[in-house]
Amino acid sequence: MLKSPTPFTFSLAGRSTFAPSGLHSRMIEEAPRKLSFEHAGSDPDWAETLRAKLIELLGMPDERPAGSVVTAVGERVDCGTHDRQEFIFEAEPGAEVPCVLLLPKNAKGPLPAMICLQGHTTGMHISLGEVMHDCDVEHIGGDRDFAIQAVNHGYAAIAMEQRAFGIRGDDRADCCRRTLDLPINDDNRTCKHPAMTALLLGRTLIGERVFDVIRACDAVAEFEVLDPERIHVMGNSGGGTIAWYAAALEPRLKGIIAASCFGTVARSIGAIDHCTDNYIPGMLEWFDFPDIAAAIHDAKVLIVMGRNDPLFPYEGVQEAFARAEVIFEHLGKAGAIDLVIGEGGHRFYADLAWPAFAALPASRSP
Template sequence: MAVRPDKFLEKMYNMTVPKYEFNARNIDEWRMWRNDLKKVFIECLGGLPEGKVDLNPQIVEQKELDDYVRQRVVFNTLEDLEMLAYVLIPKNIKGKLPAVVACHGHGYGSKDIVGLNFDGSEKTGDIGYQKNFAVELVKRGFLVIAPELIGFGDRTLEEDAAKAYKGESSCYKISINLLMMGKTMAGIRVYEVMRTIDYLLTHSEVDPDRIGCMGISGGGLVCAFTSALDERIKAAVISGYANTFKDSVMSIYHCIDNFIPGIIQYAEMPDIIGLIAPRPLLIESGTQDPIFPIEATRKAFAKLEKIYEVLGAREKLDKDFFEGQHQISGRKAYQWLLKWL
């Protein structure tokens, strides 16, 4: 008797051959694959808005620190939707600056990666799994912007605001509302990071040809997908995310914000991440990560190698598979971004 649906699900996955699984053998085939997959991926995300609202940016906080200035800004991304973000500007650096969009993972929002507690006080003691990576970037001379992804921190729903300091999010309710309307949380977050780049480009000190992106966990998803679709991002570091859908979000309990209806019909995760090629890409993953298993990350990286090799760009792909769990490493990441930006 087959009353339990295990075999049913396994067979469904095995019988689904992604239409745009990477099989290109030359540049022309790659170009067709890339263009077709980008189009259908945007559709699976729920589409991207055609028109843009005015940013109308405002600086709402500013603090001078030893090595950099920390601003908090607010700007429009969609009608009736505002983005909060921290901007870290290095001091005493002349000329145009490279910039990095730093995408936080699950937790209490962008404050966690800029060295702050939820109440705005400076962190002391344990710096957490994200290791203040936005601060590490600004200390190396990058202008850094850390957007507050919708559903976290100060961008939870009103009903969840009192619990946001504990890292509790509004992912579930926002996601199901979006799904019922043909949209996805991933799609909204990707679009908002695109608008974050629009805001970055209003800074005269930012070099538009040297913009990178780095993100971990859920922020790794946002970094990966935005970099795949927005070629203004010239180099990317994906931490604690690159894997296969089958071995991560389809096998291990994950937040609903990871799910994209119908995507397996068209591509697996490494195919989508492969849209970043031939731009520089570093994959960072802990060998003991319990929610993005390392063996599947190795499998995904092997697929990425094939894509970069077809493009003659193998030197622009690297990995940091470090001894550790679900956390930022930084062992290679910061130098990688310095090298390419």
């Protein structure tokens, strides 16, 4: 039976149940997170189970070509304070990855490697401190010239172009695109379409980018000057997110610096507008972002955040790090993870990060 008619208007009804946001917020808070520390931490196989579920949800590529991964190597160029060499490696059939290798001047190998990942900037040239677009000046000013920093700290730095960024950006015809009026680094222009089409294929753009990092580790093994037993990865924002996930799946990574990317889902991507490529279907059925700490192999981890980052509120950062720290302690890795806080927003904090990373204990495995 219908209720008796009463006068009302939609605009005055004030129903909080009209928009999906209220329902989704409640569901995010109440999601089961079946493999979280609270629910599964006592299981001796917890870390392996969580890692396997993460691999499943990421929908990474299946095909890993046999033979040499590096397909092209350029001449080594003397840049004064360091040497520079461009190369390309094949991640999977149809997906090649351009990289720039920076080597400390006159350094003797094999050298520790640092894979450098940008977030939603205009490309890997930001890691090299190179200005190609007007907005690059601001990005580099936020301490995002990772490769320059890394080589100055004695690492062989690999600036790697991530899928959908820079020279790996969307190359569809203009007639297929409705985002050309947006800023060149806007995620709706760079990542939205490849992230959505990846979902159509049972993949995620995050999974594809993580796979590229794994293949970058394969590429490192082909350079005599690089030490395949000392590979590290660092990134800011979307690059930091990939570093975090990659560390959970790739045991060759002995250290990570993940910046401007850390928090609980409820306080970050579940509440605040974020880039499309951050979302993994079904994730909260199994775990929250900090729970992934359980799957991280024997690597030291530094989280770098800004106290006033509008995308990752400080309370969520604190909550997430407290959980990750407890997980590391539970798994016998106390002291191998640290958090530094810069007094600013969504950027990297080089002066805080590098000393803190150096102070962390080295990986216990070779």
